[in-house]
Amino acid sequence: MSGWPRQFGFSQPALERLLDERIGRAYADRVTVHRNLTVVAATGHPDKVVLETRPTGEIDGEPRHIAARYVVGCDGAGSFVRDAMGASLVDLGFVADWLVVDVQPRDPSQWSADVIQVCDPQGPTTMVPGGPGRRRFEFMMLEGEHKDEQNNPQAAWARLERWGWTPANAILERHAVYTFRAAVADRWRRERLMIAGDAAHLTPPFAAQGLCAGLRDVIALAWRLDAVLRGEAEATLLDSYGPERQAHATALIEFAVMLGKIICVLDPAKAEERDQQLRNDTGRGEQKWPAPRLGRSPLVREDDPGAGWLGVQGRVQLGERTARLDDLIGSGFVLIGHGHDPSNALTAGQRRFLAGIGATAIGIGGACAARDVDGTYARWFEQLGTTAVLVRPDFYVFGSGAAPVLVSDLMAAWKRDASAFTAEAA
Numbered sequence: 001m002s003g004w005p006r007q008f009g010f011s012q013p014a015l016e017r018l019l020d021e022r023i024g025r026a027y028a029d030r031v032t033v034h035r036n037l038t039v040v041a042a043t044g045h046p047d048k049v050v051l052e053t054r055p056t057g058e059i060d061g062e063p064r065h066i067a068a069r070y071v072v073g074c075d076g077a078g079s080f081v082r083d084a085m086g087a088s089l090v091d092l093g094f095v096a097d098w099l100v101v102d103v104q105p106r107d108p109s110q111w112s113a114d115v116i117q118v119c120d121p122q123g124p125t126t127m128v129p130g131g132p133g134r135r136r137f138e139f140m141m142l143e144g145e146h147k148d149e150q151n152n153p154q155a156a157w158a159r160l161e162r163w164g165w166t167p168a169n170a171i172l173e174r175h176a177v178y179t180f181r182a183a184v185a186d187r188w189r190r191e192r193l194m195i196a197g198d199a200a201h202l203t204p205p206f207a208a209q210g211l212c213a214g215l216r217d218v219i220a221l222a223w224r225l226d227a228v229l230r231g232e233a234e235a236t237l238l239d240s241y242g243p244e245r246q247a248h249a250t251a252l253i254e255f256a257v258m259l260g261k262i263i264c265v266l267d268p269a270k271a272e273e274r275d276q277q278l279r280n281d282t283g284r285g286e287q288k289w290p291a292p293r294l295g296r297s298p299l300v301r302e303d304d305p306g307a308g309w310l311g312v313q314g315r316v317q318l319g320e321r322t323a324r325l326d327d328l329i330g331s332g333f334v335l336i337g338h339g340h341d342p343s344n345a346l347t348a349g350q351r352r353f354l355a356g357i358g359a360t361a362i363g364i365g366g367a368c369a370a371r372d373v374d375g376t377y378a379r380w381f382e383q384l385g386t387t388a389v390l391v392r393p394d395f396y397v398f399g400s401g402a403a404p405v406l407v408s409d410l411m412a413a414w415k416r417d418a419s420a421f422t423a424e425a426a
C-alpha cells in the first residue's frame with residue numbers, strides 16, 4: 001500500500017554497516033559517533049540531560065560526560081535508559097529458547113528464498129532466507145536441552161543434516177541461542193528521556209517485525225524531535241509518541257505470539273488437532289497480515305475512521321517525471337487533495353502554519369498537474385469517501401475530510417497536551 005514490496009530480505013549486519021557508512025560519509029558534519037562507551041548514569045536538568053559514560057567493559061575507567069537536550073535510548077532489551085525513566089516491561093506471554101544458525105551454501109545456485117515453517121512437535125523449525133546467499137535456520141529447544149550444550153557447531157550441524165546441509169555443501173556462518181520473548185514498555189518517554197527499538201518492545205521473530213517496529217519508532221520520533229528542536233512545536237508534541245507506538249507495536253507482538261502458539265506446539269495430540277484445523281482452514285482465503293492503527297493521540301484525528309492508518313502511496317506523474325509521490329515531493333506532512341489543489345481553500349494563517357512545519361500541499365488526479373498514473377489515489381479517496389487527506393511525515397494518516405478542517409484540527413493538535421493519552425496508555 002505504500003508503493004513498495006511488503007517484505008524485504010537482508011542480513012541485519014549488512015544494513016547496520018550501510019547505515020554506519022552513510023552516517024560517516026554523508027552526515028559527518030552533523031553526527032558525532034562515539035564508540036566503546038557504556039552509559040552508566042543519566043542526570044536530568046531543566047534544559048538538558050547529562051549522560052555519564054565509561055569505556056565499555058571498564059567500570060572503573062575514566063568517566064566522560066555528554067550533555068544533550070534529549071536522549072533516545074535505543075539500547076536494546078536490557079535498556080539502561082528504560083530503567084532510568086522508571087519504566088518497566090509488561091510481559092505479553094511468550095518465552096522460548098531457540099538455536100539460530102546461519103549457513104551459506106557453497107554453491108550459490110543452491111540458495112533459495114523459500115520461507116518454510118515446520119510445525120513438527122518433535123522440533124519446530126523455521127527456514128528463511130537470511131539475505132542474498134545466506135539461509136537461516138531456527139530450531140526450538142525442547143525440554144531437557146540446555147543452551148550451553150546446544151550453542152556450538154557440532155549441535156548446529158547435527159540439526160542441519162536433516163535438511164540436507166553438511167560441511168561439504170555449506171559454510172556455517174554463525175550460531176546463537178536466543179530467548180524469544182514478548183513484552184512492551186509501560187511508558188516510552190519521561191521528560192527528556194525516550195526509548196525506541198528493543199528497549200521499548202520485544203517480540204518473538206515469527207512475524208519478522210522486531211527491527212521493523214524499531215524503524216517505525218525512530219521515524220515517529222524524528223519529525224517530532226525535529227519540530228521541537230527547531231522551535232516549531234512545544235515539547236508536549238513528544239507526548240503523543242508513546243501512546244501511538246505502544247498500541248501499534250503491541251498489536252504486532254500479539255500477532256507474532258499467535259503465530260508462535262501455532263508453531264510451538266510440542267504435545268503430539270494437540271499438534272494433530274492444530275494440523276486438522278490448518279487443513280480445514282486451507283482455501284478459506286489468505287491470512288491477513290496485520291497493519292494496525294496507531295494508538296489514540298492528539299496527532300491522530302479524533303472520530304475520523306481514516307486517521308491513524310498507514311497512508312497509501314502510488315506513482316504520480318509531475319511534469320516530465322513519473323515516480324512515487326515521496327520521491328517527487330520529499331518527506332514531511334503532505335496535504336493531498338483529490339482532483340483539486342487543497343491549498344486554494346486554506347486561509348493565509350493555515351498556509352503559514354503548513355509552511356512552518358515543512359508541509360506540502362498537492363492536488364492529484366482530475367485537472368491537477370499531478371497525474372494519478374495507476375489510479376491508486378482515486379481508489380484510496382473513494383474508499384475514504386473524502387476529498388482531502390493529511391498524511392504525516394511517518395506516512396500515517398492524521399485525518400481525512402475537507403482540507404481547511406484538517407489543517408485547523410492539526411493546528412489545534414500541535415499544541416495539545418497529550419499527557420491524558422499517556423496516562424491512559426500506561
Ligand SMILES: Cc1cc2nc3c(=O)[nH]c(=O)nc-3n(C[C@H](O)[C@H](O)[C@H](O)COP(=O)(O)OP(=O)(O)OC[C@H]3O[C@@H](n4cnc5c(N)ncnc54)[C@H](O)[C@@H]3O)c2cc1C
Nearest residue numbers: 038039074075076080100178197198205208209210211212
Ligand atoms: C533470531 C532473530 C531473528 C530476527 N528476525 C527479525 C526479522 O526478520 N525482522 C525484523 O524486523 N527483526 C528481526 N529480529 C529483531 C531485530 O534483530 C531486533 O529487533 C533489533 O536488532 C533491535 O535493534 P535495537 O537497535 O533496538 O537493539 P539492539 O540491536 O539490541 O542494539 C542495542 C545496542 O545498544 C547498546 N547498548 C546497550 N546498553 C548500552 C549502554 N548502557 N550504553 C551504551 N550502549 C548500550 C548495545 O551494545 C547494542 O549495540 C530478529 C531477532 C532475532 C533474535
